[in-house]
Amino acid sequence: MHTLLPFFIAMIAAVVLLCMLANKIRVAYPILLVIAGLLISLIPGLPTIKINPDLIFFILLPPLLFEASWTISFKEMQKWWRIISSFAFLVVLFTAFSVAIVTNYFIPGFTIALGFLLGGIVSPPDAVSIGAITKFVKISRSTSAILEGESLLNDASSLIIFRFALVAVGTGQFIWQQAALSFLWMVIGGVGTGLLLAWLFVQAHKRLPTDASSDIALTLIEPYILYWVAEQLHSSGVLAVVAGGLFMANRRLFFLNSSSRIRSYNVWESFSFILNGIVFLIIGLDLPEIVDGLRSKGIPLRTAIGYSLLVTAVLIVARIISSYAALIATLIFRPGVAPRVNSRLGRLLTPLLLGWTGMRGVVSLAAALSIPATLANGNDFPYRNLILFITFVVILLTLVLQGLTLPYFIRRANVFRDYPGEPPETAKQKLLQGLRSHTYQFLKDKYDNGMQDHGGMRQWLQHWEEKMKASNEDWMSRKTKTVFLEMLECQRQYIAELNKDPSVDEELIREQLFLIDLEEERLKLSMR
Known part of the structure; x- marks a missing residue:
């Protein structure tokens, strides 16, 4: 512990310094952190980083989702709920299905269940990466709301697919009736648990003699309570945190005083910044260990890189296809709510740019690491090291490739600069x-x-x-x-x-x- 403590302190210091550098050179900080983590991991003598998936699922993920739900515009989410829902659920399912079909065909011995497992891991885009990248360019309110709303909900849908696929790999069978009932309970139970607990939290803030310090302390533990209770009920902890966070965010004027609102804003901004920075730095730090695990199973590195490039291409193409399908469906069934653009070329380019925003991050990392090393019968989990390697390469490639090029494409396309309505x-x-x-x-x-x-x-x-x-x-x-x-x-x-x-x-x-x-x-x- 005494040897690791200075290392973790140095990690936080590195996050702060690298984010300063990222702002100066106008590059999204997740990109710089991942690359820096990869370079740091090559330094000899550093302690090996072994990531416990509980660290991300139960310590990092709930507060990050909670903070995101407090900052998003709920009114914009209501306005664009159809396309947000389609991207958060249908597009995730289509992406996972595409990955399952392609990997089953190209990777020898890779079953459909393993393909859905990998698809559930890599299908959700990361909200932090998108927000960090698009802050250097001007995008419309509608596009921002769609991306933020999608990122809040797609984590839950991808993790549901991941859980079902994990059961199918372990048992060798998939019962649709049980899966449908489990899916309904995870969604309804997660949202219901989140709303109920959030209402209780609001009453506690209103009725207890709290001050700014105690209000902030309560908000820090509330996302963990939301997540833990929902998971104990075998529903979606992600949906519970999101639903509870949205409920409380839209009532903050009624149960938090001005002092609590101002101070909590600063606390939460710093807290989420440190958590996000640590996660992206860890992604780069852990990649060499994944490569070692891959070699121990006799899988050539060149072959694994080829599979990773293939899966990355499938993800990008599937998202772009889904973006055009969503636009066509909107123009046919709801033309009045279609995003306004200046020209026909702008309308054609908008789905392409929206499809190019699929950077992966925190949830994909946590899901991949949570794959058990062995099955219930004691056998090694099939292709675990390959799935881990593909996930890490997908995160790295989408962050670097799409993250570095997205601002340039948005500026060149010039389709997001005009806001609908008055300036x-x-x-x-x-x-x-x-x-x-x-x-x-x-x-x-x-x-x-x-x-x-x-x-x-x-x-x-x-x-x-x-x-x-x-x-x-x-x-x-x-x-x-x-x-x-x-x-x-x-x-x-x-x-x-x-x-x-x-x-x-x-x-x-x-x-x-x-x-x-x-x-x-x-x-x-x-x-x-």
């Missing part, structure tokens, strides 16, 4: 103008008659009357701080109601709510 700056100005008018009317209706002789209140009303026509001003009156806090709550209610309008960008809503929280915290500090 973001116009929408922001309209939101601020409505907020100022609402605030002025609130002060005038409630305090104008009762505080006519109050000099500070007259100045305040005059200020907000002018603020409806002007931009920002730096102002404060100590005598009116209590009224100001009440006014801020009124602003929150107005913003929350405005968020129900589908045409209003939820990013603008969250930005204004965050600014209101900051203003309230500043006032509370000055009143102490």
Whole structure:
């Protein structure tokens, strides 16, 4: 333990430094971390990294899913739920099926069950990789919502396929009736468990005398509770975390105060950054050990690389085909919700770019490592080392190949730059103008008659009357701080109601709510 502790501390330091370098050279940090991990692993004398799948499934995955569900726009998910659902479930199934057919045909002795096992492992794209790569280019709200929503749900569907295939490999049989019932329970039980526990968590935050520190501490353990309880009930822990996280995220205004919201944002951003960085660094560090395991089974490295390239090509082609199929289905059955583009060429290129966003990562790594070394009868698990090697190469290739080229393709295609509806700056100005008018009317209706002789209140009303026509001003009156806090709550209610309008960008809503929280915290500090 004492020898490994400095190594893990050095890993965290390396993550921070490499992310700084990635931002400077404008490369997505998962790409740089994987390559750096691979190079570091070649240094002689370093301790061997043996990854326990429980480390990823039960320690890293729940908080990462929980954090992602808090940051995604639920309103955009509702708007694009058809294409998100198709990518999260149908496309994952189609991808796994394609991998199963191709590997069964090209890899000697590789059964259909093993093919589905491998397909379930490598089918889900990684949300962190996509987000890190697309932050250097401008993409539309619809595309961002589709990618983020898909990444939240496809982990569950791929792990369900993986579990069924694992049972089929171990027992040599597959009973469709039992599989269908198990699938329904995993989905319904996972979502139901997540919603029920999330409701209990919300009540606990509201009714217990919590402060910012205790609220943050509770949110840190809640994803683990969601995941563990759902898994104990033999349902999907991933869906439980996602459903519970979405439920709580859309009620954060009602059970967390401004201090808890602001501080938890910073804590969770740093926490998820460290977890993601460690995972991608470990991917590169563990590849040499996988190669050694492959050689111990007598599989030539060149042959294994060829199989890995084949599976990677199948994944990319299957996702691109699925993207075009989704666009065609949308244009036929729901043309009104099809993404708006400037030209026919843009419409043709959009599915191609969407299909090129299939970088793999955390979930694929965890699933591959969780394959048992032996079957129930004591025999070695067939092709385990080859499956591990293919998974690691797929993660590496999709991150490097697609990750490095995706920003260039998006800039060259120029199909994601125009937002549907009014420009973001116009929408922001309209939101601020409505907020100022609402605030002025609130002060005038409630305090104008009762505080006519109050000099500070007259100045305040005059200020907000002018603020409806002007931009920002730096102002404060100590005598009116209590009224100001009440006014801020009124602003929150107005913003929350405005968020129900589908045409209003939820990013603008969250930005204004965050600014209101900051203003309230500043006032509370000055009143102490």
